[in-house]
Amino acid sequence: SYELTQPPSVSVSPGQTARITCSGDVFPKQYAYWYQQKPGQAPVMVIYRDSGRPSGIPERLSGSSSGTKVTLTISGVQAEDEADYYCQSADSSGSYVVFGGGTKLTVL
């Protein structure tokens, strides 16, 4: 089975840079997507195809990839960025979707 590994938690102070990593053997064969989920809400896509940013997502959120690891970077973290973040990809055939375990971003 395919797995994506994320750190359970990341903590940063306001204005600092947060980096959330996601590792998996499916990279770079498959793209990575990132979702932000706030308590009691549905997930929202914040990064598509490794580094694309959907309309309406702040420029301080960015994505990158290197080998078998992808990274979500949030520059100048704000209190409103506190949320759970999930990476998502698929198996090599693109038939089976897989999510990372999620990372809780805490803004100190």
Added chain:
Amino acid sequence: QVQLVQSGAEVRKPGASMKVSCEASGYTFTSFDINWVRQAPGQGLEWMGWMNPNSGNTGYAQKFQGRVTMTRKTSISTAYMELSSLTYDDTAVYYCARGIVGASTPAFDIWGQGTMITISS
């Protein structure tokens, strides 16, 4: 606007079945796959499978094979997900999500608001 609206919360007994609906609006229902993702309390996201509303073709995660059925009624732009032989481990929020067209890696751009399913005796 483009949205997916799901049916309301339900309580089911162990061994029973449950069926969640997902009504699409603001776009052509048959042009985008519908996926189902669940989230147990305090846990992460778990993909269950997909359905093509145009053809009715489906693909299920191995974990749910034999227990899940995804269907649709195109006349009312609604997708359904039915899960049978429920156990306490099926207590979760169930989301429907629209698949991105043409993506080599499947992903989801629009999500329903979620439906809480509680399994309780």
